[in-house]
Amino acid sequence: MKLSYRWLQQYIALELSPSELAEALIGLGLEVEAVEPLGTDLNGVVIGRVLEVHPHPNADRLRICQVDLGHNQSVSIVCGAPNVAAGQKVAVATPGTTLLLSDREGNRQPITIRKTKIRGAVSEGMICAEDELGLSDDHSGILVLPDDAPVGHPFVEYLQQQRLIVPDYQLEISLTPNRADAASHLGVARDLSALLDRPLHRPEVALPEPGGEASRQVQVTIDAPEACPRYVALLVRNVRVGPSPLWLRQRLAAIGLRSINNVVDVTNYVLHECGQPLHAFDFDQLRGARIHVRRARAGETFTTLDGKTRQLPEGALLICDAERPVALAGIMGGENSEVTDHTTNVLIESAYFDPSTIRRTSKALGLQTDSSYRFERGVDAGLQRWAAARAAQLIVEVAGGEIVPGVVDVQMQRFEPRPVVLRLTRLKQLLGTEIPPDRAVRILDRLGFQPKREGTALRCTVPLYRPDVTEEIDLIEEVARVHGYDRLPLPDTFIVPARVPVEPPTQTLRRRMRALLASLGLREIYTNSLLSREVAYRFTAASETNAQAHASHLVETLNPISAEMAVLRPSLLPGLVQTAVHNQNRGQEVLRFFEFGRVFMRTDRTDTLVPGFAEHEALIIGLSGPHAPEGWDVRPRLTDFFDLKGLLETLLATLHLSDRIALIPAESPAPTAAYQVNLVADGQVLGTLARLSDALQEAYELRAPLYYAELNWDAFVALAYPVQQRRYQSFSRFPEVARDLAVLVDRDQPVGPLLETIRKAGGDLLRYVGIFDVYEGERIPSGKKSVAFSLRFGANRTLTDEEVDARVATILQQLQQQFGAQLRR
Known part of the structure; x- marks a missing residue:
C-alpha cells in the first residue's frame, strides 16, 4: 500500500520528516518498505506565457518558444512537447532550478537546469510536464495551466492556492492481514494521532438520512x-x-x-x-x-x-x-x-x-x-x-x-460494536512496567476505543473498523505498540533454567551432516516450500496424463497467495533444479548443493498428525557440472554418478550405517530419473540416488546432467541415532592379515550386494573390505567381469593361516551360492 506524506498532513499536524515518519510507523507495527521523493521544492519554477512558437531549424521534433516570464522578462526556450502552443500559461524552470528527472533507465535523478544550446539554438530554461514537476507520471506533454494563472508568480505559491504543497514523498507500507483499518490515509493518521497525542482531523460530511x-x-x-x-x-x-x-x-x-x-x-x-x-x-x-x-x-x-x-x-x-x-x-x-x-x-x-x-x-x-x-x-x-x-x-x-x-x-444485518474490558493490573503484569492510566486512556481514545474508567479497569467499545480486536490481550497489544515496545524496560532479573537443555537427535545429526557436507565442498540452499501446480505435476509424473493421476497425492493450499504458491512441495527436487538453473545462468559451472527441508503429501494413513496428510524432513544432495574448478593442476571432468555415490558413502560411514543400508538398483525409476538406485534398510526404502531425467534436463535447459540423492531424513535419524554413542576400543597390538580375492560375476551384477555378502560371511574377523579393481576384456569370458576385493582380517591375538583361509573359503562359498561367482585364477 502506498501513502502520500502531504496527503497525510491533511488529517494530522505532522512535524516529522518523511524519514522520521517512516521510523514512527515501523514502531507502530506498520512496516515501511520504501520512502521515495516525488519531486523537489520547485524553487526557481515560475508561471510563464508562451508568446510565439517557431519550428527549430535543425530538428523536426523541436520548436523554439518565446516565453513571457513577467516583470518585462522574455526568454527563448527549446521545447519538444507536441502540445505546446502560443497563448498557453505554463510552468517554466529557470536556470539554476533543480528538478527530479528520469534517465534512460527510468531512474529519477536530481538535475539542475542551465542555459544551454540545443542543436544550435539557445534555450534559457525548460517548459515542464507534470512528471518533471513531481505532480504525476504524465509525460505526454507540457502542463497547461488555466488562463487565470498569474504570469511571473512562483509556481509553488500557485500550487498552494490549489491546495498542494511540494515536495511530496511516497511511502510504501506492507500491512499485516489483521490491520485492514490502516489501509487508508485516515487509518494511518489515526495511529499517528495516538502516537503523537494530537487530534485527528476527519473531513466534515453532511450525512443524508435514509429514504x-x-x-x-x-x-x-x-x-x-x-x-x-x-x-x-x-x-x-x-x-x-x-x-x-x-x-x-x-x-x-x-x-x-x-x-x-x-x-x-x-x-x-x-x-x-x-x-x-x-x-x-x-x-x-x-x-x-x-x-x-x-x-x-x-x-x-x-x-x-x-x-x-x-x-x-x-x-x-x-x-x-x-x-x-x-x-x-x-x-x-x-x-x-x-x-x-x-x-x-x-x-x-x-x-x-x-x-x-x-x-x-x-x-x-x-x-x-x-x-x-x-x-x-x-x-x-x-x-x-x-x-x-x-x-x-x-x-x-x-x-x-x-x-x-x-x-x-x-x-440486512446490524453490526454492533463489542465491549471489551481491560484490567490495568493485567496491563502492568504483561508489559512488565506500569503505564500511567491516563496515558493508556488517551491511547485507546485516540484509536477509537472510547475507554471508560470502572475502578481499576477500562471498559472499551471496539469500533467496527477493528474486527481483529476481540479480547483483553488485543487491547494490551494496542497500548504496547503505541506506547513503544522500545520503551518497555528490561527486567532486573531473569529466570534461568537449572538444567542443561538436551539437543533433539534430529537436530544433532542435522548439525553434524551440515558440517560434513560443507567440508566436502557443498553449499546449503533454502528453497520455497510452495510450488505452482504446473511444477508440482511435472515432478510427479512423466506425462501430463500421469501427472493428473498423481495430482491426488499433492497437498494444495485453499487460498494460495499466487499461482506460483499453490501446492506444498512433495519433494526437494524442484527447488534443487531451479537453484541449479539459476546458478548455471549466472556463470557458475561447479554446482554442489544440499538442503534440509520438509516435504508434504496426501496419504491413506489416519495415524498422522493431520489424518490424511503426511510430512517428513528430507535431505537432498545435488551435483552437476565439472567435478572441480579448473586449475593449473586440475583437468576437470564432468561429475558422474560415482561422485554422488562416494559422497553418500562418506555420509553413511559418518553415521555408522554402512553395514545397515544396501544400495539396490530400482526396477522402475521414478518419472524424474533417468536411472535410480534405492537405499534400503530392513526392506524399507530410505532414499534414492538418481540422475535427472533427460526430459527434465531438456525442459530446464541444464547444460550438464544433474545427479541427486534425496533421503527421508526422519527415517535416517531413527535408524542412525541408536548407534551414535561413542565407545572406546583399544587398537589391536597384533598384526592384520591381508588377502586379495578376485571373482568373476555377470557383467550387470551390482557390486554393492557382493560387498554386503562378504561383510556378513567374514564375521568378526573381517576388519575391512574394499574394491581395488574391476576388469573386462582379454581372458575374461563374454558377459562377465572381474571384481577384485582387498580383505583385511584381525583380532586381539595372532591369527593363523588356517583361520583366515577358512573365512576366505566361507566368503567365496557364499558368493558362489548367491551370485554364481567364480574364483578368478
Missing part, C-alpha cells in the same frame, strides 16, 4: 444477505465528466494511480482516504433504475472494465440491474455501466461485502484490485453512508451537479 427522493428513484434488493449485509446507493445528477483538477490528479499520482476522469478519480480518492471501496455507475445505463445483488449461476460470464470476458465461479457475488450483471461485487465494475465522457447522472455504490466471498472469487479469477484487497481483509461495516456522502460531496465540487436528497441504505 427521501433517492429511495424513490433507485430500488435496491439483496438476494444474498450473508455475502452482502449492507448496500448504500446515493445519486448525483447533472455532472460534467472531464479531467480532474490538478490537486486531485496530484493526490492520486502520489500513490501511483493514473487519473481517469473526475468522477472515477473521486471514488479512488475516497477509497484511499478512508478505506471504503466505492463504485460509480452511469445511472442512465442501469436498466429499470434498479440494483439487484445476487450469486452467480454456473457457467455465467461477465465482461469487466478491463474488457476481458471472464468465466465466473459459481457463487460469486454480482451487482445486477433489472436485466443483467453490471459489476463483479467488491472487485471490478462492468464495461456496460462504466462512467464515460457522456455520463450525466451517477449512482454511487458503497457496500459491505463478506471478506471470504470476495477472497474466493478474487483467487478463482486471479484478479486482485485495490477494492478486493480491502474487502478481503474486512472494511469498516459502519462507514458506508459516510463514504458515499463524502464522494458525492467531492463529485459536486469537481464535476458539478446536484446530490439527490436522501440515500438508499439497505441493511
